[in-house]
Amino acid sequence: MADMALVAPFTVAATIEKATALKGDAAQGVPAGRTRYFIEAHADALIAGRAELPEIIRYLADLPTSKKTPKLKGQQVLLLAAPGARPGEIRLIGPKAQIARTTADETRLRAILKAAIAPDAPPAVTGIGHAFHVAGSLPGEGETQIFLKTPDNRPISLSILRRPGETPRWAVALSELTDASAEPPAPETLLWYRLACGLPRALPQSSVDGLQPNDATIAAEDYQTVLKGLGPCRGGQKEAISTPTP
Structure with a gap:
């Protein structure tokens, strides 16, 4: 729909x-x-x-x-x-x-x-830009940031935070500033739809070019954490818009 x-x-x-x-x-x-x-x-x-x-x-x-x-x-x-x-x-x-x-x-x-049509409506996601991972001071600690592409270049980024002994936490930011209190989008919202139905199923290799192999592996794993948190796009594969004309 x-x-x-x-x-x-x-x-x-x-x-x-x-x-x-x-x-x-x-x-x-x-x-x-x-x-x-x-x-x-x-x-x-x-x-x-x-x-x-x-x-x-x-x-x-x-x-x-x-x-x-x-x-x-x-x-x-x-x-x-x-x-x-x-x-x-x-x-x-x-x-x-x-x-x-x-x-x-x-x-x-x-x-x-x-x-x-809301003033703060999130834009469509057209692809994934650069991703990077920064390790923390403790083993298993770190943060991944993944920048998304949009038609009008409005900023959207994903952040995934790892802490030892805890399940990774992720959130989405709709500005250039990362909000520490940000949360994942609620299901059945427009932002959820934009992400669940717009993100590719894997982090592209181009997004981790230049990262150390271990950092690239962690970034790819963290991206899967986001996809798992979003769940499937309930509409499945998009149908071609093709209908008869009177």
């Missing part, structure tokens, strides 16, 4: 008024296990973005195929979309961009959209 919400030009709440299953040439390229529908819906509210929408909007949606014809008429949905080729038409930005308008999903979607 976050993948789509952060790139969709607009989000609209709608009620389906008519849905027609398409076949033949009109359903070319439909993935296996899905059926293409031409849908007419009442635009109930524009939740995010800027768009001049008529009362009735039209779009195509490839929905899961079921043994029984689904009762789509009357369903309330959330649509993550872009303008279509003709007036009154919209284009869903992904294969799952029609979402049932449940209280839980609408609450989650609104939270994502609100967090994305």
Whole structure:
């Protein structure tokens, strides 16, 4: 949901008024296990973005195929979309961009959209810069810092602190200054999403070039501590944004 919400030009709440299953040439390229529908819906509210929408909007949606014809008429949905080729038409930005308008999903979607436009919204993570490790005065003591790359060069860094006999502690900083009281991001927040879904699965060799072999090994281990603390990106592999155009 976050993948789509952060790139969709607009989000609209709608009620389906008519849905027609398409076949033949009109359903070319439909993935296996899905059926293409031409849908007419009442635009109930524009939740995010800027768009001049008529009362009735039209779009195509490839929905899961079921043994029984689904009762789509009357369903309330959330649509993550872009303008279509003709007036009154919209284009869903992904294969799952029609979402049932449940209280839980609408609450989650609104939270994502609100967090994305906040003044302190964290930027996307596009890669990893330099990492370094400084050993402490005691065996097993030390600190690793890993600098992340962002589209607008805003600073984000990870710090991992090791103390003898303790589990390594890590935190994230959104400024050039490291805050000793900083904590890992809470799950299901935009910062958590940026890290869990944006960080590569291993520390690149280029990030530890120039470090002593032992320091490079520790930095790579500390990076895995961060990934383990974040947990998996729940969305899994990102789907290609490819949907039919009316």
